[in-house]
Amino acid sequence: MAKQPTKKTETKSFEQSLWDTATALRGNLEPSEYKYPVLALIFLKYVGDAFTIQRDKLIADGHGSVAEQPFAYTKDNVFYLPEESRWSYLQQHSKQEDISLKIDTALALIEKSNEALRGALPDNLFSRLQIENASLSALIDAVNNIDTTSSEDVIGRVYEYFLANFAANEGKKGGEFYTPNSIVNLIAEMIEPYSGKIYDPCCGSGGMFVQSLKFIENHQGNKKDISVYGQEFTATTFKLAKMNLAIRGISANLGEAPRDTLKNDQHLDLKADYIMANPPFNIDKWRGEDELLDDARWAGYEVPPVGNANYAWLLHMISKLSVNGTAGIVLANGSMSTSTKGELAIRKQILENDLVDCIVNLPSQLFYGTQIPACIWFLSKNKKRKADNTGKTLFIDAREIGYMKGRVLRDFTAEDIAKVAQTYHNWRDGENYEDIAGFCKSSELEEIKKHDYVLTPGRYVGAAEEEDDGIPFEEKMADLTAKLGEQFAQSAKLENDIKANLKGLGYEF
Incomplete structure (x- = not known):
């Protein structure tokens, strides 16, 4: 750790x-x-x-x-x-x-x-x-x-x-407009938004855009090489985002007004090179039973169910990716394994279309407003990069990284972020990548099918290998047995002392 x-x-x-x-x-x-x-x-x-x-x-x-x-x-x-x-x-x-x-x-x-x-x-x-x-x-x-x-x-x-x-x-209400820097930094370092169009359909106070700019500056890029697009539903948060971007000198198109992205998309023709998003988790009743049934964003897929918007967000963002686009999307862990009618069918279709580049399972206690376990879906429209990863998905189990920043909140160090990002880059570029038990695994679609299209990294990476300390098993057992004997003797002595004390008070067993 x-x-x-x-x-x-x-x-x-x-x-x-x-x-x-x-x-x-x-x-x-x-x-x-x-x-x-x-x-x-x-x-x-x-x-x-x-x-x-x-x-x-x-x-x-x-x-x-x-x-x-x-x-x-x-x-x-x-x-x-x-x-x-x-x-x-x-x-x-x-x-x-x-x-x-x-x-x-x-x-x-x-x-x-x-x-x-x-x-x-x-x-x-x-x-x-x-x-x-x-x-x-x-x-x-x-x-x-x-x-x-x-x-x-x-x-x-x-x-x-x-x-x-x-x-x-x-708590929950405040956390809705703010994604912790640890998560935003990780997404930016992994997808590397150097140039092109960056999009966040639920941009909150604009943190994803700010971190994109920081990434570019930290890597000697030019912020003039990016165009920023976003949308936000809550009016007050929409204003926070505009102010946040203004003080950074970031020019952004956030739509004409605060609007619900799933019901009123203000960037209909947008094709983004990078998508960074943390949509609200597990929102139900996001549309009426008979609404948006023929929406172009679901073309080729099942219609996302009314009971949970997670897959509606996924399909919305897939529809926004350019031919070489990459997305990093934070979702509740349930999105990786749900078997609900419609959601399982959509996940199978997304995988069959070879769009899932990487899944990162996050540690707990990263968010201010929710204890719901989360993961990041990395989607790509083009897996033929330096290395051809066609038909493959990288699984990273990052649940053990990070440190407790306080009593209730976990954070990542720069080294933690670099470890996860570099693993992804090595796999993506075909340079110095290797599977590590308990941490990362590159899997073919056939293997994913055998797991019923479940994307939980723990299914694939297995358990971490325990380090061999070089002490023979017999020697370890002898040492443990001796310690256990000492503890039994101490327990017996303590029991006798307590009985003697009770007897002195007139209470004898």
Whole structure:
């Protein structure tokens, strides 16, 4: 098992301090609501600092005459801010009684002035929530301490930290919009989204897209080589995603509005090179009994049953893959073995069509909001890569990797992620791959058929081989027998002592 990595106390202290200030709002708001004003203020601080830096640069370069012209900012991917929406203005008026109204006005002005943010920012949020002025003023002061110029990604790091903590503190409801970094990182490292179209049909707060960008930057790629497409059902989460992507400088097409992807697909003609998704687990009644029966996404397959949407998500994403597309999809473990009418038939069809590239069984306790065991399906439209894996599926049992980050949450180290990703890459590329008992196995379709099309990795990888310590069996048994004799003697002595004590108290057996 991997060792727990050393914590960076310096970064943790800064973020924790900001978090502690933010949690003071919990006295005023419901737990599910207080994340929105906090994240909105972090967003305002980021765009305000970016605007000020650009404005100062324009003036320093002798272009002060255009310092109040929107084009002088948008040409460099900086949001133009009218005076009343700038962070300096809000910070200056933070002690006034109408600060809630001023913040709402600032958000409305920013959205009106920047087409890319249409529909992204909260509407009358602060006025509606009626936050106490003292709490709001303290929060503005805390957010003001974020130095967005010290590191290119400091605001993104803070935003991500808050999303994770909101999810952890809100349980199931909070976890719905946030996929833990350990899982997102693993998917990105495995499918390697360097260039092309990236799609997430249930994008939550946009974590899959953010990690794709990080992957590209970490591998010296160019974020201009990717196009981002997504969709989200919940209106407030849709706005969180837009803000999250905006502060990272990621331009994305998330559809015209929040919509249910399975019932109202806003990217009908999309063919994606990479799909990264964590759809909600085991959703029932996702369509009416007579709805979507002739949908083009199920062409060539059984119609996904009403009782569980897992296979509807699978078929939706298969329909979105380009001819060389790859997908990493997080699903409940039941998806690997269900024999429910319709689901088993679809799984057989997917396998017969040779689309299942790899299955990774995940350890427990990775998610904030659910204890449902999970796995990742990796699908591929083209298995003829460096190595021709036509008709083969790689199974990886990763249930024993990771470390406990706290009492209830497990995480992966960089080494854990590298181990799983490199195993997949070696198999995919035909370089230095070998089956490892208890961990990974490359299986032909004929073998999968013998297991009734069940995809649980444990069926294939077997048990891990125990290391031989070189001690002969007879010697081990002699040692164990001697220890057992000592324990029996100690037990007998303890029994006699207890009887003697009881006798002294007048209680004799």
